[in-house]
């Protein structure tokens with residue numbers, strides 16, 4: 059088994075992992091490696107193609123409330139990476155060419171290895187960690203030794219890794235992680251194949267209890283072809299999660315016919331994406347959790363919120379969690 063060595067290993071190249079990597083790079087010359095089980099960065103910043111159509115099928119936009127995030131986003135606007143999409147209580151931004159493109163821009167200046175699924179963590183006698191992982195491309199095992207770990211996956215996945223590793227953490231920490239819940243989200247991607255346009259760029263809760271959000275990706279400016287993303291209601295998603303794609307479409311069709319009043323052509327390409335961990339709630343009211351007082355093993359991500367009044371997780375609190383984790387490693391743990 060190969061044993062690679064790094065100073066800091068970040069598990070997960072979603073927004074929290076990427077922001078942590080960026081901040082670590084600003085603060086030090088330590089070796090930082092991000093790994094992700096997927097083929098590309100972004101996690102829930104997800105964009106997919108069906109033929110010529112492009113769909114944002116995870117987060118649709120992000121809010122900006124804190125000054126730290128505002129500064130970051132301002133830079134991204136100047137770089138032409140994101141644009142203000144619409145405004146409610148706070149401005150909402152989307153990413154040029156799809157939400158996943160922002161993650162690709164951010165990942166560009168870091169070392170990231172994909173198709174690596176972290177499976178176990180063990181502490182060595184000298185306090186270093188060894189993380190074993192499965193290379194999903196060729197189904198082989200790999201191990202990486204790291205002085206510190208940052209784990210950014212949804213908390214049920216973190217707990218699975220800890221359990222599999224028989225890695226014991228403080229009961230209070232365990233309980234906080236276990237108490238975080240996630241909404242399910244079934245998402246329909248409809249490739250309209252004609253000049254279809256929604257009456258607006260997006261519709262919020264057009265069918266309460268069934269359809270939570272519809273976005274027209276062409277009007278949003280990310281797709282050449284007419285392509286529509288339909289996020290189904292969290293409760294509806296739970297009760298229909300295990301149904302087949304055809305069953306889901308069949309049940310949603312009568313509602314779509316009402317929303318898309320004048321449409322008759324429904325023989326169109328479509329896909330269903332099942333998000334088991336969409337947005338977190340019962341958030342941990344802290345920016346991160348270090349589960350080992352001796353050698354940093356920091357859990358962060360969208361389950362953590364330092365913004366007062368946050369109910370469900372957002373890109374902003376995930377990003378802040380990553381930034382605060384990197385600050386913690388450099389300032390409090392002096393590992394940088």
Ligand SMILES: Cc1cc2nc3c(=O)[nH]c(=O)nc-3n(C[C@H](O)[C@H](O)[C@H](O)COP(=O)(O)OP(=O)(O)OC[C@H]3O[C@@H](n4cnc5c(N)ncnc54)[C@H](O)[C@@H]3O)c2cc1C
Nearest residue numbers: 070072073074095101102117176211336359360372373376
């Ligand atoms: C349908 C949907 C709609 C949403 N809408 C909005 C919205 O409008 N506005 C908003 O602000 N937020 C929204 N969100 C929430 C937002 O997308 C998330 O809160 C945020 O992106 C989470 O970022 P993260 O880095 O914490 O986690 P993730 O993006 O989940 O990143 C974690 C990464 O870890 C990887 N990973 C997991 N387990 C392992 C493992 N064992 N080994 C290696 N890698 C692993 C995953 O592949 C993933 O890339 C939405 C989410 C969904 C799904």
